[in-house]
Amino acid sequence: MEAEQSTTSSGGSSPLINLLFVEMGVGYDQHGQDITAAAMRACRDAISSNSIPAFRRGSIPGVTSEQMKLQIKLGVPHSLQQSLDIERVKSVFPYGKIVKFEVVDGGLICSSGVYVEEMGDKNDDCYIVNAAVYVGY
Structure with a gap:
């Protein structure tokens, strides 16, 4: 893999952020066998049906849009994890x-x-890739 992979196996998010919500998505690559394309689609699926006005409108006292933090967790078949281009997946956000x-x-x-x-x-x-996107500050 082109970026660091976490070995944490906990089911929840870590205390790195004050968690507001979790977005979930699924992505597929039916032709071309590109695991990165499937992962990017999973992440787009997770975030595409949401709007986050709270960060832009100051709805959270003392928190600005620049303070939004994300934690990304992807379920990827083990045999394909080394082929995943994490930097390309990150570009979705x-x-x-x-x-x-x-x-x-x-x-x-x-x-x-x-x-x-x-x-x-x-x-x-x-x-097929599954994505969980944890959003907080």
Whole structure:
């Protein structure tokens, strides 16, 4: 992997942030067998249906948007973790300081049911990644 991987296996978030909420998502790469693409989709899925006006409007006394902190936890099939480009995954987040990025065994490799060479397929594998994004300050 291109960045540090945490070995923490706890189910919750650490006290690195004052936790406000958790966003969850799932990402797939059905063609091309790119685990980073699946992870980026999982993170986009987690954050795409939310708006966080509290940081911009001063709803939390003494906290500004510059103080938003994120902890990212990805469930990735063990055999693919070394192929994950964490810096590309981090680029999905438009703001907030990532204070922890953790990759754990999870996700899934399954058959997509079809091999399409024109779409970059090496085989018919589909990669699935789960994401939890912890948001706080």
